[in-house]
Ligand SMILES: O=P(O)(O)OC[C@H]1O[C@H](OP(=O)(O)OP(=O)(O)O)[C@H](O)[C@@H]1O
């Protein structure tokens with residue numbers, strides 16, 4: 001059984017960072033349309049919060065992928081469970097992720113979306129765990145760099161639990 005043993009990032013810190021990221025993106029895309037692609041399920045809370053702070057013409061779309069299943073280890077195999085509803089050819093696209101860990105999910109998604117010929121493709125993640133990276137991936141907007149701990153909350157799960165926790169917590173296995 002997994003339990004939250006510590007708070008890593010508080011609700012207030014998240015909210016401040018989400019606002020900062022939103023304003024950076026808003027400035028960089030002034031006068032342009034942007035398609036925000038949320039990666040389900042983990043990014044559902046982050047994308048809902050960030051788009052409401054961005055004053056631009058935006059479209060919202062989602063992809064659902066899974067590489068962790070019910071475990072705390074990436075399977076390394078990324079499965080698309082739901083594809084985009086819209087065509088992104090010629091569009092500015094920002095992939096919105098909750099966390100980059102090994103980088104395998106984003107590396108697969110980036111290649112997959114680049115093949116659809118967007119005008120531009122950038123990556124925005126709330127959390128980045130650089131110590132665990134298995135492949136190089138350019139990340140344009142990062143909220144927090146975090147240590148190599150398994151974390152949950154703010155949309156992020158462990159075995160489908162803890163997504164509704166409003167802060168980022170560290171989980172550990174308890175007997
Ligand atoms: O960098 P990586 O090691 O590939 O890990 C990052 C991915 O893992 C999590 O998704 P998960 O497969 O757990 O699905 P979920 O978002 O539905 O929880 C997370 O939301 C990222 O998409």
Ligand code: HPA
Nearest residue numbers: 101149150151152156157
């Ligand atoms: O630390 C994590 N927690 C939950 N899901 C994850 N997927 C990749 N890393 C993590």
